[in-house]
Amino acid sequence: MNLHATLPGPTCIVRIEGISARERMERIEEFTDERNKSWCIHCGRSLVTVETNLDHVPTKSLLTKPRPHHLPVVEICRECNNGFSRDEQYFVTFLSCVLSGSVDPAKQPISSAARALTKSAGLASLMERAKREYRTRGGEDKVFWVPDMERVHRVVLKNARGHAYYEFGEPMLDEPVNVWASPLEFMTASERADFEGFGGGGLVGLPEVGSRMMTRVFSGLDLSEGWISVQAGRYRYSVEQDGGIVVRSIIAEYLATEVRW
Ligand SMILES: [Zn+2]
Numbered sequence: 511m512n513l514h515a516t517l518p519g520p521t522c523i524v525r526i527e528g529i530s531a532r533e534r535m536e537r538i539e540e541f542t543d544e545r546n547k548s549w550c551i552h553c554g555r556s557l558v559t560v561e562t563n564l565d566h567v568p569t570k571s572l573l574t575k576p577r578p579h580h581l582p583v584v585e586i587c588r589e590c591n592n593g594f595s596r597d598e599q600y601f602v603t604f605l606s607c608v609l610s611g612s613v614d615p616a617k618q619p620i621s622s623a624a625r626a627l628t629k630s631a632g633l634a635s636l637m638e639r640a641k642r643e644y645r646t647r648g649g650e651d652k653v654f655w656v657p658d659m660e661r662v663h664r665v666v667l668k669n670a671r672g673h674a675y676y677e678f679g680e681p682m683l684d685e686p687v688n689v690w691a692s693p694l695e696f697m698t699a700s701e702r703a704d705f706e707g708f709g710g711g712g713l714v715g716l717p718e719v720g721s722r723m724m725t726r727v728f729s730g731l732d733l734s735e736g737w738i739s740v741q742a743g744r745y746r747y748s749v750e751q752d753g754g755i756v757v758r759s760i761i762a763e764y765l766a767t768e769v770r771w
Pocket of ligand 1: 550551552553554555586587588589590591
């Protein structure tokens with residue numbers, strides 16, 4: 511796996527204020543193969559035999575209020591849903607701390623992170639430990655952040671499975687070939703262009719008839735330059751079929767993620 515062990519500090523704060531107007535995602539019906547709807551996309555268990563939940567992908571706490579209507583949801587088993595919640599809380603809180611350059615609850619741009627830091631001393635101390643400060647030779651104080659990449663990757667993979675299923679109706683039960691996450695600012699200009707798909711990548715062949723992605727391709731719904739915008743400035747993703755499936759996301763216009771099958 512291609513891991514970046516560190517994330518930079520407040521030099522990379524992105525502007526996420528000013529997103530106030532309610533945006534909406536369009537509601538898109540899909541009519542893919544019913545047989546693919548039988549299993550939990552995370553553990554593969556049959557959904558008729560277990561309790562299930564509708565899971566938001568991405569988690570709503572990554573978005574700012576007012577949240578868009580018609581957010582993507584997938585039905586998964588309750589056990590998997592509960593199993594992800596601590597990792598998601600860690601992920602959201604970590605992201606908020608990096609964006610604010612602080613573990614102070616009062617300074618968090620993501621409200622659920624502020625609540626979590628106030629409520630959980632354990633989480634607050636995890637964030638304190640993830641924050642590293644150093645002084646440059648020139649005497650400048652800098653911060654960088656070292657996340658628990660296993661937890662970050664579990665959330666990235668969970669989201670990718672959700673996006674692939676929501677868009678293409680494909681349950682990606684196999685282990686992926688690669689899971690990757692990195693701040694955008696760590697990428698070179700050409701890596702960034704490649705990641706964004708400006709190099710003319712995009713869809714190879716057409717998605718399955720009846721899939722949401724097929725509807726998007728023909729209607730342009732929520733689709734811009736191949737990216738599906740959940741909320742401007744907060745979360746966008748793309749799903750490509752290129753031999754296997756590649757799911758990318760950009761979170762808070764700060765963190766880039768990619769999962770390949
Ligand atoms: Zn499950």
